[in-house]
Amino acid sequence: MAVSALVLAGSRPGPDPLLAGTGLASKAQLPIAGVPMLARVLTALQTAPDVGKITVVAQDTAPLAADPQVADAAAGVAWLDSPGSIADAVRAAIETADGPLFVTTADNVLLTPAIIAQFLADANGSDVAVGLVERRSIAAAGHSTQRTWLKFRGGQWSGANLFYLGGPQALPLVEFWRGLEQDRKKGMKIVGAVGPLMLLGALLRVVDIHGFAGRVARRFGLNGKVVPMADAAACIDADKPADIPVIEAILAQRQAAARASSTAASASASSSS
Secondary structure (H helix, E strand, C coil), rough: CCEHHHHHHECCCCHHHHHHCCCCCCCHHHECCCEEHHHHHHHHCCCCCEEHHHEEEEEECCHHHHHHHHHHCCCCEEEEEECCCCCHHHHHHHHCCCCEEEEEECCCCCHHHHHHHHHHHHHHCCCEEEEEEHHHHHHHHHCCCCCCEECCCCEEEEEEEEEECCCHHHHHHHHHHHHHHCCCCCCCHHCCCCHHHHHHHHHHHCCCCHHHHHHHHHCCCCCEEEEEECCCHCCCCCCCCCCHHHHHHHHHHHHHHHHHHHHHHHHHHHHCC
């Protein structure tokens, strides 16, 4: 069964350094290697076989829907204006989804069908799942990027803006999320919000990320899991100006690899004919 997808494309309060001097109404329209962020995310979702209905939510979706490059990638996409918080938008999407909901963000520009497939396959069967990347994976891949790292026994982890909500049973956790939205970049506040014993466990590195996620989910009567992402680039989103050259370098590497693969396939076909 295909999973409904929700793309969070709204703007946070205050000026966005990525938009300085651009004249753009939304960060989601910002071109990355010539293509708007949102168009890249929608293209990945549209070509992912496990994704069904796609909804884009923002405070004002009209400028996004009117962008020609976004429109080219948005066939069949539903647009939802929501003046509320992220949690409000997610709650509304869960209540109307026919089954599980996959949530990602418009600035998740390195998203690929392969990343989506791995995440959904590993998240399947849980009430809630979140995609994370371990810091050593970033180092091994050679990506130079500044992330927010959650430190646990056995490793440090950064979010990949990939969330799986198995159905309405996850709504209590969404309400908990509402209370954390203002602290999304303050790792230990997020840890501490679930209780002093868990905070102590994280500080002393006696709890690993999987145990922590399981305990948080059980607090709400849910089966939860962390999905370690195989592609280290999954946690690199366009959050600040320094992220853009890193992302564009990865996109260039992917294009070069795709060209080399195509050339090799053509040479193989020629030699066997």
